[in-house]
Amino acid sequence: xxxxxxxxxxxxxxxxxxxxxxxxxxxxxxxxxxxxxxxxxxxxxxxxxxxxxxxxxxxxxxxxxxxxxxxxxxxxxxxxxxxxxxxxxxxxxxxxxxxxxxxxxxxxxxxxxxxxxxxxxxxxxxxxxxxxxxxxxxxxxxxxxxxxxxxxxxxxxxxxxxxxxxxxxxxxxxxxxxxxxxxxxxxxxxxxxxxxxxxxxxxxxxxxxxxxxxxxxxxxxxxxxxxxxxxxxxxxxxxxxxxxxxxxxxxxxxxxxxxxxxxxxxxxxxxxxxxxxxxxxxxxxxxxxxxxxxxxxxxxxxxxxxxxxxxxxxxxxxxxxxxxxxxxxxxxxxxxxxxxxxxxxxxxxxxxxxxxxxxxxxxxxxxxxx
Numbered sequence: 001x002x003x004x005x006x007x008x009x010x011x012x013x014x015x016x017x018x019x020x021x022x023x024x025x026x027x028x029x030x031x032x033x034x035x036x037x038x039x040x041x042x043x044x045x046x047x048x049x050x051x052x053x054x055x056x057x058x059x060x061x062x063x064x065x066x067x068x069x070x071x072x073x074x075x076x077x078x079x080x081x082x083x084x085x086x087x088x089x090x091x092x093x094x095x096x097x098x099x100x101x102x103x104x105x106x107x108x109x110x111x112x113x114x115x116x117x118x119x120x121x122x123x124x125x126x127x128x129x130x131x132x133x134x135x136x137x138x139x140x141x142x143x144x145x146x147x148x149x150x151x152x153x154x155x156x157x158x159x160x161x162x163x164x165x166x167x168x169x170x171x172x173x174x175x176x177x178x179x180x181x182x183x184x185x186x187x188x189x190x191x192x193x194x195x196x197x198x199x200x201x202x203x204x205x206x207x208x209x210x211x212x213x214x215x216x217x218x219x220x221x222x223x224x225x226x227x228x229x230x231x232x233x234x235x236x237x238x239x240x241x242x243x244x245x246x247x248x249x250x251x252x253x254x255x256x257x258x259x260x261x262x263x264x265x266x267x268x269x270x271x272x273x274x275x276x277x278x279x280x281x282x283x284x285x286x287x288x289x290x291x292x293x294x295x296x297x298x299x300x301x302x303x304x305x306x307x308x309x310x311x312x313x314x315x316x317x318x319x320x321x322x323x324x325x326x327x328x329x330x331x332x333x334x335x336x337x338x339x340x341x342x343x344x345x346x347x348x349x350x351x352x353x354x355x356x357x358x359x360x361x362x363x364x365x366x367x368x369x370x
Contacts, residue, residue, distance in 0.1 A: 033121060039175040039182055040095050045269045046175060046182060048283060049276040050094045056306045058087035060337060062314055065329045068111060069321060076115035088117050089160060090309065094276065096120045097171030099160040100136065102147065103324075111324045118157070125159075125169050133159075133169065154323035160316055178275035185268035277305035302339035 039046040061083075064070045073082045085101075092099035100123045103112035122139040126146065135148040136157045149155045161171025175182065270280045279297035310332045318330035334340055351362050 035095055035173060035175045035179075036121075038186060040091075043182055043186055043272070045185060045272045045283065045285075046178070046276075049273055049278045050091055052278060052282070052301075053094055053276060053305060053309070054087045054090040056302065057090045057310050057313075058083050060306070060310050061333045062317075062330055063333045066325050069325055069328060069330065072112065072115060078114075085115060085117060086313075089313070092117075092120045093160060093162060093171070093309075094174055097162045097164065097173035097176070098123075101158040101160070102138075103156045103158070105156070112156075112321075127169065131168075152323075155320075158316065158320045160313060174275045174277075178272045181268040181271035181275070185265055185272065188265045188268065277301070299339055302337065307334075 040050055041047070062073055064073070076082055076085045089099040089101065098120055100118040100120065102116050102118055104114040104116060105112050118136075118138060124137040124139070124144075125133055126135040126137055128134040135146050136159075137144045137146050147155075147157050162173070164170060164172035166172075266285055269283070269285045273280045273283055273285065279301055281294060281297040282301060314330055314332050318328055321330070322328045335344065348366065351357070351365050354362070357365070
């Protein structure tokens with residue numbers, strides 16, 4: 001700890017030793033394991049945002065004109081449903097910005113028979129001398145295996161990623177964009193817990209020398225060492241300080257109460273939700289709410305966050321599987337989404353009232369077969 005005054009100046013005047021409870025800021029890393037530990041498993045706001053997005057997006061089913069693909073998406077692997085597969089992929093995307101899926105083909109068969117997700121922390125992208133992706137190295141318990149494209153150029157591994165302008169190979173994690181807000185939220189929670197553990201005592205300063213007395217060198221060094229080692233930092237916030245004769249305690253203005261850590265946490269929580277595209281109103285976070293009602297916030301969440309994510313993922317799946325299923329058409333089925341029920345009813349009523357359209361034309365506009 002660096003003191004803003006010299007020892008000689010302290011002893012010639014009234015002795016003042018400040019106890020600072022504001023440690024030096026440290027920011028966490030943005031690698032997948034750190035984001036998983038500090039974000040998904042260590043922060044309630046980030047966890048809830050990821051779960052809301054993954055579960056909502058996975059609830060939208062996909063429809064295909066190829067029965068083999070439709071069956072593959074319903075039953076992609078033994079013991080796992082298609083919805084569970086999509087939920088895992090959406091979760092990996094929100095935490096790390098990347099998700100990998102491997103298609104397994106039996107010997108002698110041209111089309112995949114199973115789809116298996118790969119752990120994001122066990123996949124390493126391999127690049128050739130020109131910077132193009134040449135394969136994927138999958139870490140095993142012992143060693144690793146490399147998955148390379150087939151003879152016709154089709155890759156058995158699908159790499160889903162969120163756009164990252166700084167890295168053409170790996171995607172951008174929403175948690176990485178909210179890393180500082182995540183650290184502030186976690187740090188404020190740790191600070192508050194330390195205060196509670198230490199009887200919630202405020203920070204302050206020690207005063208000595210009201211009658212012209214002063215500390216000698218040994219006393220000054222011993223007290224300074226005690227303050228630095230036993231009372232500085234979040235882990236020691238609010239710890240009781242034993243005062244000797246002549247010492248007086250004076251609370252300082254930079255206390256957790258005056259700095260309003262509750263509002264700091266709420267502001268950090270709103271920024272975390274903003275990075276994920278989840279309206280804070282849906283999470284019960286107090287503060288400035290952009291939407292007038294919960295219904296508007298709920299619809300905006302589905303329209304602006306869930307729908308683009310599902311459409312992008314379905315498009316990536318379709319382009320990837322077209323390498324084995326010629327002319328494949330794959331799109332999300334939005335007719336069963338309750339959030340869009342009011343918009344769908346309004347569309348049906350508007351088209352149904354169009355007297356200049358025939359019944360066949362109305363069915364075609366609504367996507368309903370004759």
